[in-house]
Amino acid sequence: MNIGEVAERAGVPPKTIRYYEDIGLICPLRSDNGYRAFQPKDLHKLAFLGRARALGFSIEDCRTLLALYDDSTRESAQVKQIAEEHLHQIDEKIAQLQSMRNTLAHLVEACQGDHRPDCPILEDLSNTLVD
Amino acid sequence: MNIGEVAERAGVPPKTIRYYEDIGLICPLRSDNGYRAFQPKDLHKLAFLGRARALGFSIEDCRTLLALYDDSTRESAQVKQIAEEHLHQIDEKIAQLQSMRNTLAHLVEACQGDHRPDCPILEDLSNTLVD
DNA sequence: CTTGAGCTTCCAGTAGCTGGAATCCATATC
DNA sequence: GATATGGATTCCAGCTACTGGAAGCTCAAG
Known part of the structure; x- marks a missing residue:
């Protein structure tokens, strides 16, 4: 998936997605042409982030929440x-x-x-x- | 009055007062030593600003409100x-x-x-x- | 004369994006 | 093959309203 499609599906603008990568919230793979190649997992993370932000959690809270989500021993x-x-x-x-x-x-x-x-x-x- | 005193009396931090001068909300006179020399009018303006900001008005709203306050034909x-x-x-x-x-x-x-x-x-x- | 408080300016950073410019890639049409 | 268009890339700047910090000047007290 390219950035446009994930943006659409996760409800998070492309600019914001790039920003999230900048600050290390996500790190999508890259295709040969340099385009970000989003996996379903990335889409899921972005939707998670969109929802958490909509509930007003700060970016740092989101980072922690994502980490906890990934941590089965939480x-x-x-x-x-x-x-x-x-x-x-x-x-x-x-x-x-x-x-x-x-x-x-x-x-x-x-x-x-x-x-x-x-x-x-x-x-x-x-x-x-x-x- | 020096900045410390007005800050105290108007309840607005010195840093914020300097910032307000930067963006043209106030323009206090200067003493020979380069210190800002606040007049009672400046103190009054700063108190006005502090109150307006406390009510959540944006800086631009504050600018307009101050102008209206000064305008007897408003x-x-x-x-x-x-x-x-x-x-x-x-x-x-x-x-x-x-x-x-x-x-x-x-x-x-x-x-x-x-x-x-x-x-x-x-x-x-x-x-x-x-x- | 020195010390400390208070003042000055200027630069950078905060939160969370957002807009814009310059450039590259992909696809379709002529 | 040329080109037009849409979407992708990076990077830089700007938004709000301050706030922190550094380097340096001034003033008053002892």
Whole structure:
């Protein structure tokens, strides 16, 4: 398989696939013409990566997860720990965004949004206390 | 005021302040010794920026917001539009994270997390359908 | 005079790609 | 055989918003 086909089938852009090879996440064989010659295993790995990235795992997490996947002596506790830490970070991120959202929603609601210059949003931003 | 003091008072690190000058968000005067000589107005701007960034506005949004703040002929509708778009993006981000979180939480729950290799998390990642 | 803190500039690196240029390969048509 | 086109290759640069570090200047205290 050439890069275009795997890209299509794994749902990962060619550019990204080359990048993954650059950073050592995959190392596909090469044909005589210099083209990458992807095996079914590579396709599988790329789909794995695509899914893990879609769940928000970092590239380094993905590297570890791939290694664990390949390691038949792994303990599921190792995988679970990575996932739990990631889950925790997602929760923190959500909380942070929710907090922004609340503030912002109030400000937006308070703003008339008309032709006049008076604006509670700008007032909030400029009224930040300075020690 | 020197950079250390404004950094402290505006709650923005010196490095970040220099960066903001680099990209033209602020342009403080200089003393004879080459040090930046911040005026109260600069401090105010930096606090504004710190607050806007804390609300998640992009640097380019901040640039526009600062300009609107300085423009007495602005219409609050301009500000509101920026804030509404930003709010919308935050909502999308939250929804995306919630979706990740749900999937991940289920997987984590399903994983025993013991010494055995069997792991629903890895199974989910590897069972992604490939056309 | 020396020491240390604080300031300066500049360069590089972070995460995870993405765009673009220049070039090569493969296939089909004329 | 020439050529046109699509897909492949490499490499370099840029994106966001900083952050770390090195080398060197300034200032105040002892």
